[in-house]
Amino acid sequence: MDYKSAARDVGKGQVSPVYVCYGTETYLLKEFIAFLTQKLIEPEYREFAVSKYDLAETPLDVVLEDAQTLPFMAPKKLVIADNATFFTGAKDGGKIDHQPEKLLDYMKAPSDFAVIVLTVEAEKLDERKKIVKGLKEVTVPFLPMSAEQLLNWVNRQAERQSFVFAEGAADQLILYTGGSLQALAAEISKLSLFVGAGGTVTGDVVDRLVTRSTEQNVFILIDDIVRLRLNRAFEILYDLLKQKEEPVKIVLLIARQFRIVLQVMELSKLGYSHQQMASQLGLHPYAVKIAAEQGQSYTPDKLERILSQLAELDYKMKSGKVDKVMGLELFLMRLAG
Template identity: 80%
Template sequence: MDYKSAAREIGKGNVSPVYVCYGSETYLLREFTGYLIQKLIEPEYREFAISKYDLAETSLDIVLEDAQTLPFMAPKKIILADNAQFFTGAKESGKVEHHPEKLLEYMKAAAEFSVIVFIVNADKLDERKKIVKSLKDTTIPFVPMNAEELLQWVKKQAVRQSFTFAEGADDQLILYTGGGLQALSAEMEKLSLFVGEGGTVTGDIVDRLVTRSTEQNVFILIDDIVRLRLNRAFSILYDLLKQKEEPVKIVLLIARQFRIVLQVKELSKLGYSQQQMAGQIGLHPYAVKVAAEQGQKYTPDKLETILAELAELDYRLKTGKVDKVLGLEMFLMRLAS
């Protein structure tokens, strides 16, 4: 079951006694639990009708005992149980012992007044486990959106916040934030306040206001080089140097990005979709999309050559055989040519 289907069923009043939520997109997971609380618990009851447990410190037995205890004053209660790692293949730390078979027993006669939401901090569950198989119908993955879904999400959020994007500015925002919904949400709130109701966010505004990490700046720098926007690429480089970022670190991040481009190119040949590549490499799907676009400019042999040049540059910078800034500038100029 995906989170949209689960939310629709909850909206219709079809609520499961247990949900198992997992995946890296924690923003969507929080949105889902917030929606569940909004639908089931009246505001005046929320202080005492919502329980929170950390299963790294609390046993499953206590969670199930709470679920079977009548709610105080409220018709329903919600129990949020974080760190439910016994749904995965990870070894338990041993600090707290859990008995998942008791959850299976509970499900045979689950309390009508309780909803347990297990939150699993992992990208996948261990589908070999009986507990995972038994709760398959109420297991909800929260995975990063693909590029198209992200763009639609950004556009909808802009409508909700009563502003619009100039052409290409929404794509630029996604590129600058890396596609994570938490970062996107925070930056969109900032942009909304800046342009005001009915305002328009331009690429220049995104450029001036959106916060970018060093890794993201290097990602954008390479994209600018690939697209022959040299002035912008060198402007980003000099900004990084002004921020006291070490040229050696920048070289390592550039090498990392070109390794990703090469991996994406090779996986694409094997027929992997961008979503599958994201899972294989451990990246956000939007980063895979951009890497695939960057890879169109290079053959695999050329990418291997670039990585070899970067390894040589790294050695020369560390041994003092070339001025660090000059060496980096010369490499980028050769790359652009």
């Protein structure tokens, strides 16, 4: 089941005795656990009716024993256990013997007063394992949203906080945060406070208020170069230099982005979807979408030449054969030309 279906069932009172939650979108996973807690445990009981364990340090037996022990002064209890790596194909280098088959035994006669939530931060589970097959019906994935889903999520969050985005501003916000839901939620709250109820967030407001990492600034710099917004591209470059960012690091980040553009182009020829590319490259689907758009301005040969030029620039910078800032400026001007 997906997390929306699981949340709907919980809202209707149809709660599973066990949930196996996996995925890399930890913000949604935490939201689901918070919603489950809110629906199951009254506020006055949460201090002693919610147990948390780390399976890297605690045997699964302890978790199951807790779930089978009557709750203290509360009708229900919630038992949360993180790092359930025995669901994945990862090698278990720990010293804990979990015996996951006991979880299948527990499912035959689960406690009617407890709900167990097992979490693991992994893109997928090992479906060859008996434990994964046995708990498939209660497995909930929390994976990165597609670009379209992410845009819809951002607009819904704005609606909940009583403001709207001007055309293109929501896309700009996603670009500036790299699609991280944690960062997006924080920035949306900040923007809401700035424009107030009924306000409109424009691209200029996003530009002024949203915090960007060095990696995101380089990402945006390249996007501006591709779209021939040269003045803004150089503004970003000079801001990075004012912040004492090392030109060699900026070159490496530029090379990384062009390498991604080339990889996305090659995978697209093989028929991969954006979601599949994101999984293959370890990127957010929104970053893949932007890379695909950037790639429309280049041929594979041109991208390879750019990467070769960047490698040469990196060598000249490190060997003192070119002034670092001037070398970077000249490269960007040639790139724009």
